[in-house]
Amino acid sequence: MLTIDELYDLAKRRRSVRGYDFNEGKDIPREDIEKILEIARWAPSAGNGQPWQFIVIRDREMREKIVELYLKQLEPKREMEFALRGERNISSPGFKNAPVFILVIGDPRVNEAYPVRTREEKGFQHFTTGLANATLLIHLAVAALGMGSQYVSDASSPYMATMLKAYLGIPDYFKIYELIPVGYLKKPISPAPRLELEQLVHYEKFDPKKGRSDEQMKQFIFSITRRGAYGKKDNQRDHQDRA
């Protein structure tokens, strides 16, 4: 049985690993991928609908095609970022050398597993939460095996999702949820900052002292989030892509 301290260590050790941390030379055994996905299938899902399917992509040519898609869809993303915010710091795919990509896709027909009112009110939310839970378990399992993974959420943007369906023969009714490159780390990376526990926890009632003003929220966004480059100067960043 995992102890609470081991769980804490695992939660803290899981990192979004990007770029140079992957080592193309070292392949991942199929058994490890199966262990990871065996864990993912125990994720909780609304109505036990288990909306997930996992596509494991090892083929180098296909991975390269996926990286090309990613780069192509970055163009309008960059343009929009610059047009609205004057910011230019969305950069290229650090995940390109990961030896395995896992694509998490969801079958929305499982929403019939919910009561009618739930399906109508919260169908999409429940479906997405199930996929998110399986995705998180994948990341944790990868970390437990001493490897690294990351989210490539642009996989679900309309252009990339459509093309992924075409390349991988995925039926159109599926939702492309998340692309997860998996690989070995070349060197450990430092944790991204988190808010302190005392800033987040309210006992019995919402504590107004912990409510953040718009100004405080702005400071937060431009400091320790990815938009604020985790509070580091640009030239100190060890993370290249942005969510």
Ligand SMILES: Cc1cc2nc3c(=O)[nH]c(=O)nc-3n(C[C@H](O)[C@H](O)[C@H](O)COP(=O)(O)O)c2cc1C
């Ligand atoms: C829903 C979701 C989408 C994300 N999308 C991306 C993404 O597209 N690219 C990326 O590099 N990181 C992505 N991330 C990773 C976050 O940037 C990352 O979790 C956060 O900066 C904290 O860093 P950590 O995961 O190393 O603790 C995503 C995370 C979540 C939960």
